Amino acid sequence: MAEVVVFVDHADGAVRKPTLELLTLARRLGDPVAVAVGAGAAATAGVLAEHGAVKVLTHEAAEYADYLVVPKVDALQAAVAAVSPVVVLVSSSAEGKEVAARLALRIGSGVITDAVDVEAGEQGPVATQSVFAAGFTTESRVSKGVAVITVKPNSAAVEAAAAASTVEELAVTFSEQATGTKVTARTPRESTGRPELTEAAVVVSGGRGVGGAESFAVIEALADSLGAAVGASRAAVDAGWYPHTAQVGQTGKSVSPQLYIASGISGAIQHRAGMQTSKTIVAVNKDAEAPIFDLVDYGVVGDLFDVVPQLTEEIKTRKG
Ligand code: FAD
Numbered sequence: 001m002a003e004v005v006v007f008v009d010h011a012d013g014a015v016r017k018p019t020l021e022l023l024t025l026a027r028r029l030g031d032p033v034a035v036a037v038g039a040g041a042a043a044t045a046g047v048l049a050e051h052g053a054v055k056v057l058t059h060e061a062a063e064y065a066d067y068l069v070v071p072k073v074d075a076l077q078a079a080v081a082a083v084s085p086v087v088v089l090v091s092s093s094a095e096g097k098e099v100a101a102r103l104a105l106r107i108g109s110g111v112i113t114d115a116v117d118v119e120a121g122e123q124g125p126v127a128t129q130s131v132f133a134a135g136f137t138t139e140s141r142v143s144k145g146v147a148v149i150t151v152k153p154n155s156a157a158v159e160a161a162a163a164a165s166t167v168e169e170l171a172v173t174f175s176e177q178a179t180g181t182k183v184t185a186r187t188p189r190e191s192t193g194r195p196e197l198t199e200a201a202v203v204v205s206g207g208r209g210v211g212g213a214e215s216f217a218v219i220e221a222l223a224d225s226l227g228a229a230v231g232a233s234r235a236a237v238d239a240g241w242y243p244h245t246a247q248v249g250q251t252g253k254s255v256s257p258q259l260y261i262a263s264g265i266s267g268a269i270q271h272r273a274g275m276q277t278s279k280t281i282v283a284v285n286k287d288a289e290a291p292i293f294d295l296v297d298y299g300v301v302g303d304l305f306d307v308v309p310q311l312t313e314e315i316k317t318r319k320g
Pocket residue numbers: 206207208209210232233234235236247248249250251252253263264265266267268269270271274284285286287290302303304305
């Protein structure tokens with residue numbers, strides 16, 4: 001069976017959920033070979049095998065943490081040379097997309113970014129993308145070289161599928177460029193205790209209708225009742241009510257959760273561009289004509305300060 005390289009995103013051996021989603025997609029296309037690099041890479045092997053990796057290639061070296069992405073590109077290139085896969089799957093984070101683009105250039109392949117689905121095709125894997133502010137859905141495939149595809153988080157369900165897996169040390173020779181850009185300092189992001197916005201299964205967002213920074217507590221309370229991440233429209237972010245890192249949309253983050261709840265957000269095309277691929281969309285807006293209602297699965301016409309706290313209480317009650 002054809003082999004499919006999956007580049008593993010992990011933090012000191014803890015595999016991030018988008019990588020497990022990639023393994024679900026990889027199993028449709030062939031035998032998943034996971035490539036894990038950096039500190040804790042060897043510790044990822046168990047979880048990867050439980051999710052279908054038939055082989056785990058690991059390489060631990062200080063370069064992965066001390067320099068920007070090039071050492072990772074070197075490792076992935078070495079894996080492609082060792083395995084000869086039909087496709088390389090990478091998670092669509094900012095770093096993942098940079099790694100994918102650099103790899104594709106190195107190996108003379110085409111690259112497809114921000115896929116929301118990948119299926120086997122007669123002439124190679126076919127990637128589905130949601131493009132032009134989510135106005136069109138396209139299917140495309142790489143016509144030259146080994147396909148390199150980045151996939152958005154939450155595009156597939158995580159499915160356990162234990163495989164008899166082998167773990168091998170990957171031989172990596174770092175290129176001259178690998179040590180060109182050194183990381184000189186790191187500032188840990190302040191933890192909100194909530195999931196990462198782009199990876200969250202549930203996102204609760206607030207817009208201009210929230211009316212102020214303090215009122216975002218209403219949005220946060222709903223998010224916390226659901227274990228969700230908090231998002232915001234650009235209007236709310238530009239007003240200084242919520243951090244820019246929470247902006248969802250064309251010039252913010254792209255999210256694709258199982259559930260997206262928009263409160264006090266009109267549904268401008270630039271906002272939709274960042275959330276339209278969410279599986280279930282719920283909106284609360286006091287204007288029945290708001291464009292957001294054109295794309296929702298469930299809509300509530302009402303004042304968010306009436307509706308959202310009731311929803312939060314009901315969820316808490318049902319969760320006991
Ligand atoms: P509004 O459009 O003002 O909508 C507020 C909504 O809240 C209204 O529908 C109103 O009925 C409702 N409301 C008010 N009070 C209540 C209440 N008490 N209860 C319930 N509902 C209430 N926007 C983004 O979000 N993300 C982007 O990445 C982004 N990128 C952009 C890039 C460009 C180049 C441009 C030009 C614009 C971009 N925008 C982006 C801005 C976008 O066009 C909209 O201006 C913005 O999304 C509007 O935010 P909003 O829906 O919160 O505000």
